[in-house]
Amino acid sequence: MSSPGYEILSLDDPDRPLRRLGFRPFGVDCFTAGAAGGHLIPEDDGSDELEALYVVVRGRATFTSDGEQVDGAAGTLVHDPTGAGCEAVSAEPGTVVLAAFARPGETWRP
Numbered sequence: 001m002s003s004p005g006y007e008i009l010s011l012d013d014p015d016r017p018l019r020r021l022g023f024r025p026f027g028v029d030c031f032t033a034g035a036a037g038g039h040l041i042p043e044d045d046g047s048d049e050l051e052a053l054y055v056v057v058r059g060r061a062t063f064t065s066d067g068e069q070v071d072g073a074a075g076t077l078v079h080d081p082t083g084a085g086c087e088a089v090s091a092e093p094g095t096v097v098l099a100a101f102a103r104p105g106e107t108w109r110p
Contacts (some may be wrong), residue, residue: 004048004091005018005084011030011032011057011058011096011097011098012032017036017061020057022101023051025051025052026100026101026102027099027100027102028098028099028100029070029098029099029101030057030096030097030098030099031088031097031099032095032096032097033059033089033090033093033094033095034093034094035090035093036090036091036092036095037089037090038089038090038092038095039087039088039090039110040061040088040089040090040091040095040097041054041063041086041087041088041097041099042087049082049083049103049104050083050101050102050103050104051080051081051082051083051101051102051103051105052079052080052083052086052099052100052101053077053078053079053080053099053100054072054077054078054079054080054086054088054097054098054099055075055076055077055078055097055098055099055100056072056073056074056076056078056095056096057093057096057098058074058094058095059074059090059092059093059094059095059096060072060073060074060090060091060092060095061076061088061089061091061095061097062088062089062091063078063086063087063088064086064087064088064089065080065084065086065087066084070088071091074100082104083104
């Protein structure tokens with residue numbers, strides 16, 4: 001839904017609407033897995049060097065970075081400051097993870 005001043009999207013939209021939002025201060029995306037064990041965030045080789053913040057919105061996810069695993073329930077925030085890469089797998093059906101990306105060293109000013 002849109003109006004002249006804003007756009008309203010749903011995290012449940014299967015077409016990943018955050019990619020077409022046109023939000024420019026930093027990158028945003030949403031990852032969803034319908035079944036437990038489904039890949040939410042694919043393993044990253046770190047080549048793009050994007051700093052990332054992942055927020056578990058619904059369900060539970062297991063994050064892996066540098067061989068270390070962290071279990072995150074809804075409300076968990078995982079910060080990858082170096083852009084070294086992080087992988088996440090759904091630990092529950094219907095898990096949703098919101099992600100924000102930026103180049104390291106860039107600073108957002110309100």
